[in-house]
Structures are given as structure tokens and as C-alpha cells.
Amino acid sequence: MRDIHHFIGGQTLAGASGRFGDVMDPNTGQVQARVQLATIDEVDRAVQSAQAAFEGWASTNPQRRARVMFEFKRVVEARMDELAHLLSSEHGKVIADSKGDLQRGLEVIEFACGIPHALKGEYTQGAGPGIDVYSMRQPLGVVAGITPFNFPGMIPMWMFGVAIAVGNTFVLKPSERDPSVPVRLAELMLEAGVPEGVLNVVHGDKVAVDALLTHPQVHAVSFVGSSDIAHYVYRLGAEHGKRVQAMGGAKNHGIVLPDADMDQVIRDLTGAAYGSAGERCMALPVVVPVGQKTADDLRERLVEEIPSLKVGVSTDADAHYGPVVTAAHKARVEGWIARGVEEGAELIVDGRGFSLQGHEQGFFIGPSLFDQVKPTMESYREEIFGPVLQIVRAESFEAALALPSQHQYGYGVAIFTRSGSAARDFAARVNVGMVGINVPIPVPVAYHTFGGWKRSAFGDINQHGMEGVRFWTKTKTVTARWPDSALEHADSSFVIPTMR
Template sequence: MRIIDHLIAGGFAGAESGRTGDVFDPNTGQVQATLRLGDKAALDAAVATAKAAQPGWAAINPQRRARVLFRFKELLEQNMQALAELLSAEHGKVIDDSKGDLLRGLEVVEFCCSIPHMLKGEYSQGAGPGIDVYSMRQPLGIGAGITPFNFPAMIPMWMFAPAIATGNAFILKPSERDPSVPNRLCELMLEAGLPDGILQVVHGDKEMVDAILDHPDIAAVSFVGSSDIAHYVYKRGVAAGKRVQAMGGAKNHGIIMPDADLDAAVSDLVGAAYGSAGERCMALPVVVPVGEETAERLREKLVAAIGTLRVGVSTDRDAQYGPVVTAAHKAKVEQWIQTGVDEGAELVVDGRGFSLQGHEQGFFIGPSLFDRVTPDMRAYQEEIFGPVLQIVRARDFEEALALPSQHQYGNGVALYTRNGHAAREFTQRVQVGMVGINVPIPVPVAYHSFGGWKRSSFGDHNQYGMEGIRFWTKTKLVTQRWPDGGASGDSAFIIPTMG
């Protein structure tokens, strides 16, 4: 049985806690590896190593730090196929989707290769008599990232690339469900020339999370996961004096106006709702047709499109999506489907009971479609995180606009229309952090930033882009004067002004 360990001080280290966890192959339902779960002692070892290494790394000029990221980019591209296969074997998403996971993370690495430009401060000459003022961005010290199972490559790179580029050391605590790719990314960073101790991986469960949040030498924590845990991480981390960004759950809506290109919208909706088995925080699990005629036409086309979907093992080149990550998650999604039925929604397509020949023990769920879902239903209010699409009918534009705006989550939303005025009105008024117009999954490009509103995000900074650079740095302002030999006299007792 394969053993997965921490990666501390440039090498693999076994956990002292004695606790372990199983890593499954979602395609077969079988255990494929044993993960050694760490505790505070393992974290202390990683922090001590980071603390010793970080000052030297911060002293290296930004160009040289960027060269390490350039080399890492090359190594990741060279190892793309092997990494994608490893990711799919533990997560269950199909190989092409795993490559997308890697590439979206790599785009943030590419952005961070321009770190010399992004660390430039501001300068004001002659702000006062003989006085100049300038600013500089400096690293925080040691940062940590706590990442979810659904993007085991992309989200770690969203965090560690800007943290390391700005001169910090970084400790990654990935999901226990698919930990191998995060370890491999760390190995490639070391191969690229990163000094030992600047990027380390510790594995664990809540015990490790709490140790990270409480550790006095960790200055900042980035988290992505469910909203309840995000709120917990934010409160506990801030109480410990840390800078925290904590991204939570989502219930993204797709609004379909009567003038929308329905064929294009349906193609997008099916991919956004069922791709990666719906295990994306930017999935699109709710579709809101405006008007009964639009709803009936949309439903007919969705049922037809769902009927053509192919669910298969992650290595099946023809499969649109694979299994969910664990048996427990499969049971949770199926329970949410039953909850929707119990609450009175119409189950048009039932994905429960799906079985793949030869992989009967795998964690597969077929695509499900609900119609006549209403906002008072718990199955609408909560995140299902599975291959389930819900139709919520709206009478008009205002009702459609209100649904995502009033929902507890505010991560992403999409509007399908040919009307520029409607699109402009929608983007200005909707109370959601990321908006797509005829784009089903509006994840911003790497040189912008990612972040939702309401219970989808806790903290003041978004992920990656310039927001990420700001999160992982602190600004120092310098006001300087070079005396010309004159005495200050009594003016030294007066608060300085620039007059």
C-alpha cells in the first residue's frame, strides 16, 4: 500500500501522531493509499524550517524569485500528463478536466512571474520642504494555505505562487482526499530551485487546521472550502491575530432571458452543472428561465441534452464526467436529491442508482434535473456540490434578478441574453461577486482576482491577481528628509505638516 507523508525541510517525513487516513480511488471504491495525518508537532517542525529559511528568501531580489517560478512552469508543463493522471486517480474527474485544473493554477504562476513589476512602490518627491515619501511592499513572513479536494492543483497554486513570489515561506495543508498532487507540486518547486523550507506540505484533519490557525509564527492563512468552515477559519484566525482570506460555498444561478440563444445556453448549462460531477464552487446548479414559454423550451432541451451525457471512469476519453470523490459525498448528494423530492420539487431526471458496468463499487452518480424548485426549499438554499441541476422559474427580469441577489451565497452568476441594456442593468444591480454575460463559469483570468460576496467569502482580499499580492504583503511608508544643516528650533515641537 502506498504511503503519503508530509514534505518538510525538502524531504518526506512520517507523522508522529500515529493517525492515518484512507485515500480512495473513486472509480473503483477501493483504498489506494494511506495518508499519515499530522499534528501540532509536525506543524512545529515545518514552521521552524520556514522561519529559518524565509529571511534569506525574502532577501533574494524579485527577478531571481521569478526565475524559480519560470522553471517551475516549465517542469509542470513537462509533467502535465502524469500530474493529470495522478489527480484524476484520487479525485475522479476526467483527465482533460484535471489538465484544466492544472492549467488554471499555472496561469496564476505565470502572472506571478511578473513579480518585480508588481512589487514596485510609489514615490512622491517634494511632498514637503525637502521631504520625499515612498512606499514599499514587504513579505509577511510565513503563510499557510488550507485547500479543498475539488481543485487539488489549481487552488494550491492560487495561494503559494503569490505568497512565495512576494518573499514569504508557505505551508500547504491540502485535502486528505486527494493529497498526492500537492506533494508533487512541492517536489517540482524544489526541483525548480526553491530553497528548502520555503514551500512545505503538511497533511491532516481538523487537528492540523486548528494548529495552523493558532500558531503564533504563521502570519496569514488562505482557505477555500464550505462556508461554515470558512467562517470558523476566519473567526479563529483573526482572533489569533492573523490576516485571513476564507472562501466559502456557492449556489450560482444562470438567468435565461427570453431572447437568449437557447441552444448555446443549454450546451453551456450542461457543462457547467455536470462537469467535474458538479464538484466546483463555480458550478452552475441553478437555472432561472424568465417566462413560462422560456421555461418549457429550456426544460425540453435540457432533458434531451442530459440524455446524451456519458458518465465514465476518469480515464475514459469520451466521458463528460466521472465519479464523485468519496462514498460519503455520494450519499450526501443523493440525500439532497431526496430532500428536493420531499419538499415538492419535480424530479425530471433521477441520477440515483447509476451503476457503471465493471465499476459497480465506484462513487458514480448520474445527472439529475429538478423543475419547479422554489426559493423556500432547503435543497435550493444549500450547496449540493454534485451533478444536480435545479430549474427555478421566474415571471420577469426583476424576479430573476432578485433570486441570486437575495441568496445567502454570492459567488458567481451568469446571464444569457442578446440585449445589451438588460446585461448592463443586471451587472450593475446583481448582488454577486463574479458575473458572466453569456459565460457560464465566470472565473476571472489570473491578472484579475477571484472572490465572492456574502457567505461565499470572509475577509478583505480576493484570491490571486493584485489582490493576492496585497494579501501576502504589508506596505511600509517612508517619509525622509536630508537636513541641509539648518536647525529645526521650536518647530520640532509642532506636529509635522507638508506646508
């Protein structure tokens, strides 16, 4: 059986813990590899490798670091098919979706190619008599990223792309469920010209996570995962003096006003709710039609549309989505469907018990649809993270606005309408971090920023864009005076300096 090793100092490193995690093929339900789980000493070895590489990389001028990013983009694009098939084989998403996963990561790499411009500081000439003031952005040192299973290509690149471009060195702890693509990305970064030790990958569980969060030479940590663990990561990292951004769970809503283009709404909803088997933090698992007529029409159209969705193996080019990532996750999603029924929601389409001929042991779940879901239900309040769409009816615009605004999660929300005034009012007032107007999955482009509110994010600085540059750097401000030796020196002053 294939073993997946750590990648430290530009070399493959076999772990010594004797502990392994199973890497499944979600299409067949069979174990395809083992991933080694790191010891505390192995995490330290990765950190020391990054520390040894830091001074040389940080002193490399930004333009040369940008050239590495350009080359990394090229080599990843050249291997897109290879990477997408590898990603799909471990995660289960269809090949086209895996390519989208990688492409969205590369868009942040494209942003990082412009890092010389993003690192420019500020300058004020003559801030006082003969005094100039300027600022500079400098890297933090060794930094780390802890990434989830659902985007094993995109989210690591979101993190290490900007962090490395600004001059840091990086230790990545990817999900142990689909760890091969992150290792390949580190190998390709080395091929692109980054020095050994700049990007390291250690696999592991809580032992590795805690080792990074408490290591004195790790200065910042970025995390994406569930909200409970995000809170834990934020708290433990902050207690150990680290800068932390920890992104958590989501329950994104799609508000459908009576004037919406229903044909477009149905197309957007099915893709956003069921794409990637619902395993996206920016999926759209809740739809809120406003008014009874809108709700009845929406329900009827969804019931007609859902049977046309094709669930298939990852390599099936005609499949809309593939299996979920593990048997345990399949059981969890099906448990939430059962819980919704227990709570009194109306299960219109039941995806449980779905079986794909020839792949009966795979982790497949058919699309499910609920109506008459109430805000008091636990199945509404919590994240299901599967191919399940819930209809929550609202009698008015204000009632629809209140649902995402009052929910514990606040990642994304979408509104479907032809009314510019309604959309503008909604975007201004809704208590959610990212808003789509007739856009079902409002993930911003790479040069803007990604982040949620409430229990969807812990920390004050978002990912990628200029927020990413700010997170991975520290600002130094210099106040300079070059006195003329020919002039008489000023007398000593015992009061605070001012610019009067």
C-alpha cells in the same frame, strides 16, 4: 499499501501520529493509499522550517524569485500528463478536466512571474520642503494555505504562487482526500530552484488546521472550503492576530432571458452544471428561465440533451465527467436529491442508482434535473455540490435578479441574453461577487481577482491578481528628509507635522 508523507524542509517526512486517512480510488471504490495525519508538533516543524528559510528567501531579489516561477511553470508543464493522471486517480475527475485544473493554477504562476512589476511601490518627490515619501511592499513571513479536495492542483497554486513570489515562505495543508498532487507540486517547486523550507506540505484534519490557525509564527492564512468551516477559520485565525481570507460555499445561478441563444445556453448549462460531477464552487447548479415559454423550451431541450452525457471512469477520454470523490459524498448528494423530492420539486431526470459496468463499486452519480424548484426549499438554499441542476422559474427580469441577490451565497452568477442593456443593468445591480455575461463559469483570468460575497467569503481581500499581492504583503511607508548640514537647523516643533 502506499503511505503519503509530509514534505517539510525539502524532505519527505514520515509522520508519527499513528493516525491515517484513507485515500480512495473513486473509480473503483477501493482504498489505494493512506495519508498520514499530522500532530501539532509536526505542524510546528513545518512552520519552523518555513521560518528558517524566510530571511534568505525574502532577501532574494524579486527578479530571481520570478525566475523560479518561470522554471516551476516549465517543469509542471513537462509533467502535465503525470500530474493529471495522479489527480484523476484520487479525485475522480476526467483527465481533460484535471489538466484544466492544473492549467488554471499555472495561469496564476504566470502572473507571479511578473512579480517585480507588481511589487513596485509609490513615490512622491517633494511632498514637503526637502521631504520625499515612498512606500514599499514587504512579505509577511510564514504564511499558510488550507485547500479543498475539488481542485487539488489549481487552488494550492493560486495560494502559494503569489505568496512565495512576493517573498513569503509557505505551509500548505491540502485536503486529505486527494493529497498526492500537492506533494508533487512542492517537489517540483524544489526542482525549480526554490530553497528548502520555502514550501512545506503537512497533511491532516482539524488538529493540523487548528495548529496553523493558532501558531504564533503564522501570519496569514488562506482557506477554501464550506461556508461553516470558512467562518470558523476566519474567526479563529482573526482571534489569533492573523490576516485571513476564507472562501466558502456557493449556489450559482444562470439567468436565461427570452432572447438568449438557446443552443448556446444548453451547451453551457450542461458543461457548467455537470462538469467535474458538479464538484466546483463555480459550477452552475441553478438555472432561472424568465417567462413560461423560455422555461418550457429550456426544460424540453435539457431533457433531450442530458441522455447524451457520458459518465465514465477518469481515464475515459469520451466521458463528460467521472465519479464523485468519496462514498460519503455520493450519499450526501443522493440525500439532497431525495430531499428535493420530499419538498415537492419535480424530479425530471434521476441520477441515483447509476452503475457503471465493471465499476459497480465506484462513486458514480448520473445527471439529475429538477423543475418547479422554489426559493423556500432547503435543497435550493443549500449547496449540493454534485451533478444536479435545478430549474427555478421566474416571471420577470426583476424576479430573476432577486434570486441570486437574495441568496445566502454570492460567489458567481451568469446571465444569458443578446441585450447589452439588460446585461449591463444586471451586472451593475446583482448582489454577487463575480458575474458572467454569456459566460457560464465566470472565473476571472489570473491577473484579475477571484472572490465572492455574503457567506461565500469571509475577509476583505480576494485571491490572486493584485488583490493576492496585497493579501500576502504589508505596506511600509517612508517619509524621508536629508537636511543640508550647511543650513541652520530648524527650531524644535511641538505640533503635528504638516506639509504647509
